[in-house]
Amino acid sequence: MILLTALYFGGAAITIWFLRTPADVTLFWPAAGLAYAMVLLFGLRYAFAIAMAQALLHLLLVPAPPVFVGFSICSNALATVVACLYVRSRRKTLQLRTDDGLLLLRGALLLCVISAGIGSTGMLVAKMIPSSDVPRVYLQWALGDLLGISALTPSVLLLITRKQLRKLHSGVNRVRLREYLSWVVIMGVGLLVIIPIAYQGGLYPLAGVIVPVVLLLWSAIRFPPLFTALATSVATFTLAMILGLGIDGFRRPETLADTSMLMATLVVISTIPILLAASFYERHVVMAALHVRATRDPLTGLLNRDAFEEQARLVLASHNGDVSLLYIDLDNFKLINDAASHAAGDEMLRHVARLVKAEFGDDAWLAHSGGDEFTVLCKQTAAAATVPGRRLLAAIENMRVAWQGSNLRTTASIGIVTCTAPQASFDELLSQVDAACHEAKELGGNRLLVAGLNEERLDTRNRMMQSALNVREALDQRQFALWCQPVVDLRAAGDGRAHFEILLRWRDAQDHLHPPASLIAAAERFRLGPRLDRYVLSALLNWLEAHPQTLPLIRQCNLNLGAATLADDEFGDYFATRLQRSNLLPEQLCLEITETSVVRDLGRTRHFIQRMREMGCRFALDDFGTGFCSFSYLRDLQVDYLKIDGSFVRDVDQSPLSEAIVRSITEIAHLLGMRAVAEQVENDAQLACLRDLRVDFAQGYLFQRPLPIEEFFARPGSTFAFDAST
Structure with missing residues (x-):
């Protein structure tokens, strides 16, 4: 005043x-x-x-x-x-x-x-x-x-x-x-x-x-x-x-x-x-506000992905010393969003962002890359960057976020990659550090992994990721082909109709066919299984509808389904709708599921099996004996066949252990009203042993190698009555 x-x-x-x-x-x-x-x-x-x-x-x-x-x-x-x-x-x-x-x-x-x-x-x-x-x-x-x-x-x-x-x-x-x-x-x-x-x-x-x-x-x-x-x-x-x-x-x-x-x-x-x-x-x-909006993440105040990549490329192009890139991914963050709400997840991300700032400060470039992921670029060696990285892991593990009367917590997985002049490209570094981070997550999370110290595992993951890209490309370009292999009845001669399993072959860019084992594994790992199974089902039914003369020749067609497909409710709806429009009878279709996929989500598997069986489909439990091999859940699963894994069948005539396993599985199957199917039968000695063990069905090279579906139904004589003795 x-x-x-x-x-x-x-x-x-x-x-x-x-x-x-x-x-x-x-x-x-x-x-x-x-x-x-x-x-x-x-x-x-x-x-x-x-x-x-x-x-x-x-x-x-x-x-x-x-x-x-x-x-x-x-x-x-x-x-x-x-x-x-x-x-x-x-x-x-x-x-x-x-x-x-x-x-x-x-x-x-x-x-x-x-x-x-x-x-x-x-x-x-x-x-x-x-x-x-x-x-x-x-x-x-x-x-x-x-x-x-x-x-x-x-x-x-x-x-x-x-x-x-x-x-x-x-x-x-x-x-x-x-x-x-x-x-x-x-x-x-x-x-x-x-x-x-x-x-x-x-x-x-x-x-x-x-x-x-x-x-x-x-x-x-x-x-x-x-x-x-x-x-x-x-x-x-x-x-x-x-x-x-x-x-x-x-x-x-x-x-x-x-x-x-x-x-x-x-x-x-x-x-x-x-x-x-x-x-x-x-x-x-x-x-300035537009620039901040374009370069900053509004939730955490850190750089967004585009701005971080631009800064990182400039640093890599101008800096002559060591540069380390860290990729931070929160473990099981989806549980917080699902259980506590997305608002709680946002609050958790803000707390983690503050911890990242506290550890790396103003001497590094920090970004919220999206979702539950953060990236850090600092002018340090891997050994130097590991120190604040491990402190950050401990800080995140000890962090408690109060939310509506409860304390939320999480952990993180961190990948680190370091390069020296001449610097590698940012895209290459990001690929390496992303693989290292996901490898740390798959090892249990709450750990830090430096790219280059575990090259074999990281190379395997990179190959798996490349296979996942190949799966997408093959699905988009329809590069998968349907092949068939017969399933032979060991109890009696065939009735002239085909009992076979649908197999896939992948046609690459050079028009070469390959067994898609790696592609199928990558599809399961990177959640492409339901899309792949939809493709196979659609391709099979489309082919059969285009060749209606083959339908009377089919006694049973076996179709494999992945673990993720069993948990996909939308696939069940699609399957039921598509099968109702098809000329193939549900009784002619047998769905093969693996033992490990059943154990992964037993409740969903039971529901899926019950729904499909009500339509008339049959079920086979594939690769039995290689998973947890718990016979207790078999009483609750309404399956028709137990397919004995080929690793036991190949040694059944030489290994007492394999013979005992095959005998046990067969006896359990018969006790529960199921049929036992032996896979990968390759010689007469194995076949004789399987018949002595009262195995019901077999398939393998001994009977016929897989053929394209067109050739399979165009064989001379058009008969599918295989003689198990030849």
Whole structure:
């Protein structure tokens, strides 16, 4: 309050130079601008300082009739309060933008109208002016206040809020010191040039004012708004003193018209640069916000994926030392989203982002790559980067996030790859570190793995990922072909109809056929199994529908399904709908599922088997004996066949253990009303042993190698009655 009183008093005291008689009205009232800004910033109660300073001014410096003193105090304090109330009613928080600048200008006009009305009325009541001078006094009073506000209010507002402005919008304008110095020198020379022009007695001395005006526009475009506001205040004050007081050869305005034109000109000079600066600043802020939105992740504040990759490529292209790339993936993060909500997951990600910042700081590039993944690029060796990496693992494991009465926790897996000059490409590094991270996750998670220390496992994973890409390509290009291998009844001769299993072959880009074992494994690992099984089912039924003459020749067709397919409810719907449209009877179809897929999700498997059996399909449990080999769940599974894995069949005639396993599986199958099927039968000795063990069916090279489905149904004689003894 004391400071505002002193500042207002000082600003008002300066204007005494403009007065020639007590009845004069000052051409420039900077105290109005100071009071307007301070009351806006600190509250209406500070209007009391205006009244105190105005009373001291009349008491000490500008004596006036007692009647007028009350009007004078009221004109300044009351007008400021009303103007501030108007501004605050429309904007609670002022920002540096054009709309707020125009709002301040409207408030300033309201202040000037009220202040001039009260002040001119007071001078008339105190008989300081005749009634004929009221319009002149009113106009000069209003313009003096307006000039003071336009010259000082922006500077005071920006000067007091400069820290917040710098904090919110740092880096909007960055200008070199040389340009600042050049501007100051030119402005000083421009103001000094006006004086000799005036002394020359030229007709157009005011033409020199154009130099400060141009420089203020330059400042508005190039420099920060605070600099522009302060420069405008200084330039306006200087011009007001020189022109208004008639200093150094300038003629002081005598008539009302001259005074009004001069003050209006100064108001325009002091207003336009500020509005222009606000406009440019607002545009810069919007551009900066768009840049942040384009480069920053809104959830964590870290770089987003695109911005990180751009920075990483620049670093790899310019840095000659060691560079390490870390890939951080949270373990089982989906459980948090599913169990606690995605909002809880977002809160967890924010906490993890803070931990990543705390460990790697400002010396590294940090990014939230998407989902539950983070990436870090630092100029360190793998050994050096491993230290904060392991600390980060421990910090994430110990972190607890409070959420709705419970504590959420998680762990992470981290992969690290390091390269030295000449640097590898970013894409290559990202592939290596991603493989290392996923390898760490598959080893149980909550661990850190450095690429290059376990090359064999990482190479295997890379080959698996390449196989997954090949699966997608083969599905898109329909490069899989259907082959068939017969399943032979060892109990009796065939009835002329085919019992066979559908097998796949992959045709590569060079039109070579390959067994797709690696591709099928990759499809299961990378969740492409349901799509692959849909393709096989659709291709089989389409072929049979295109060759209806083959349908009577089919006794049973075996079709393999993967583990992920059994858990896919949409596949069950698709399967039922597609089979209903087909000419193939459900009784002619046997679905083969593996023992490991059954154990993975026994509940879903039971539901799937029950649904398909209600349609009439049969089931076979494939590769039996290689999984958990728990006979307890067999009682609950409604399967028709147990297919004994070929690893036991190949040694059945030589290994007592294999023989015992085959015998046990066969006896269990018969006890449960199932049939035993031996796979990979290759010679007569194996066949004889299987018949002695009472195995029901067999398939393998001994009977027939797999054939394309077209050749399988086009064999000479068109008979499928295989003799098990040949």
